[in-house]
Amino acid sequence: GAVVSQHPSRVICKSGTSVKIECRSLDFQATTMFWYRQFPKQSLMLMATSNEGSKATYEQGVEKDKFLINHASLTLSTLTVTSAHPEDSSFYICSATPGQGWYEQYFGPGTRLTVT
């Protein structure tokens, strides 16, 4: 199957700093990528939809100025958590679609963010 990678897999940062998470589709071009957040013992929550070359669309309640998403190429989307706080500590997961079948979503392994 198609492979999606995320980097870093784990990151610890201090409160007030910004953290960038990369999501890459390794063997296919992804016209659309999605970003999810998952708190401990909870389900995944969709944060935003990222389309190559255009602005991301955010789900209700997700601050677009805090969670900056860039999808500059067909294989890379980045999520930047700006001015991170302890409550932003979570498991961040991306997914990507090849474009021909929106239902074919391939998920990355996730990034564990801890803000101290």
Added chain:
Amino acid sequence: DAKTTQPPSMDCAEGRAANLPCNHSTISGNEYVYWYRQIHSQGPQYIIHGLKNNETNEMASLIITEDRKSSTLILPHATLRDTAVYYCIVIGTDSWGKLQFGAGTQVVVTP
């Protein structure tokens, strides 16, 4: 998108079939049933999907009732590596791929 109801947990013996139920009584005609699973601390993995016919692939079988109000995911020979949270998701073609995950079913396969 139609909502789904799944049991919170179930146990299964290794080597036996695991039958995971999902209710989606408000499903509409253009909505598909998708199954994903998430092994602890990993990203979700696609398992199978269907519209109205039963489907089978190398991982599982999906049985959808004739009225489409419920479905069952069948793992034919469960292994310890099948221990995961299984999510049943109903999604229509107008949802642009936005998956809304519910609580899922925690499946524990025991030796």
